[in-house]
Amino acid sequence: MFRNARIVSTGSYAPENIVPNSYFDKTLNTNVSDWLEEVVQIKERRWVSENQTTSDLCYEAAINCLKNGNISASDVDLIIIATDTPDFISPSTAAIVQDKLKATNAGTFDINSACAGFVTALDIGAKYIRADKQYNNVLVIGGYAMSRHLNKSDKKTVTLFADGAGAVLLQSVDSEDAGFLASELKSMGQYNGYMGVYAGGTAQPVDVNAIENHDHKLKFVNRFPKEINPTTWSEMALTLNERLGVQSDDVDMYFITQLNINSIWEMLDILDVPKEKAHTIMHHYGYTGSACIPMAFHDAWEKKLVKPGDLIYFIGSGGGLAFASAAFRL
Template identity: 30%
Template sequence: MSAPHMTAPHTAWGILGLGVHVPERRVSNADIAEQYGVEPAWIERMTGITHRHYADPAEATSDLALAAAADALADAGLAAGDIDVVLLATSTPDQLAVATACRVQHRLGAHRAWATDIGGACAGFLNALKLARDVLTASYPQGRALVIGAETFSKFQNPRDRSTGVLFADGAGAVVVGPAGEGEGLLCSVQGSDGALADIVGIRAGGSARPADARSLAEGGHYLHMNGKAVAAYFHDVFPRIVQDLTRTCGLPLDRIDLVVPHQANPRMLRTLGTELGISPEQLVITADTYGNTGAASIPMALHTARADGRLAPRTTVLHAAVGAGMSWAGVVQRWL
């Protein structure tokens, strides 16, 4: 008896829809400068950020994620019931133990979708994008995945720590991933981690290693903390390697990359690194000036802005690079559909 005919799994996947949600509350440098003991001009000079957005007290990360996801589905011309996988990248989940993605899946009405959260902090969206590609290839030959990055960092800001308070902000971005033609969509990816530096940025208390108690609250262990100099040094070391690894893996030199859309860290630092690497201002997409660092949400939010500005057209080749807590990093090259 001859072996049954096996259909080769679909292996090309790209972004079919793009959505974003930015909280209404707009926060200028002047609004926060006094509490951090600095002048508004100092914040802009050191970071390049002029303002950012904060969620309302009653808004959770799932609320922002839900709005961005609905926007992405509408953009793709799909319904929630068409989605097979929901991946939510976030460092600021609604709560421990319960995946925020499951709340989004239920509220969205994507009832047949598998849903889970993805770590990696600022690199989380690219981790989720790669996982979406892999899961679709393995399990859903003609499937659709909803990949979301969402953060509410304002709820974890230390009101006395300017190293995090002037940088981080809130927002959400989402994409729908589905079948693409050969040579289109997600072309290659790279990723890595260095756990020796796991303590230089993050939220110290509230987990099993240090459960929340009166002492951790008094010490501010539930707030986001960051060793700014150590994080900047790591970023300066790893970011160029991500770009180099991606261009080598994909076989695309930097002059054949149309846009570089990184995670939106300190925009002043991004511009400096871009110049050092030979990335032109026409290639580099920076939105943190007006949105701040929105972590896992920053890349899809920046993609949305690039498209709105007419910089993202079919066949545009886009390089993404992100460095997150852990420390971890990720990179992706895609050809826009």
């Protein structure tokens, strides 16, 4: 029999603290609501409370996912967390979540490929199951608490970025037709200096100068070429099509990084598929980075917009630049 990894449940969590666009009209002393709602279609977002961390968000999403999958934390063999807003530089956020869940039989590690992280982690988790029979239940979580790293006076970032977590449970299955089908990773490292949180690592430990320069906050340093995301996303989708022997319209749903809805629509236009094939949630949750794709997937799963047998493409991109795609048959 062919051993594969299948998505059997999903989970999601967003903080209770809702931040409407009107908040920024006041704090920035300018009307940003019209642009946010009309151009990027974000109406509100969630930010963590003073005492919440990324591990708290991931824990709640994991509990939701395990409940929906009807398995206990002790049945989890591996926890992979994708985040670039960890609780600490060390130890890993996954180890903290393992302790909070009491998932005593699970190995753990974090990955950081920015907002492409969840799809990258999904790829890794599926291959663990395919390669090694001791891994039968792998919990993959995307977590994001970027509000902790926002310069609240920077109009370019503060209105877009938000917090949340999404999770999926991968489970071993003997099937060539259901589960993980194909994937691809790409990087354009020449853009590593364009956007990021540049203080806190070995290149620039957080000190007085880093704080004064806001290097410990998220910074857009240079504008990315507008066409990079839709062009690369569509190329990756076409590569999956070729590998699987399908057409773009055969894909039942696309889950894409949700920073700019116009880039998503441009990608769908390139593929010549209707807008309805990309489920979006940024309208009420803002841009949740490595959490946005699993949060959108959970929302579609809960609303029964996806069903067993559907062909699903996950395509993510993030700072670095990093890109990841994965195809699954539900």
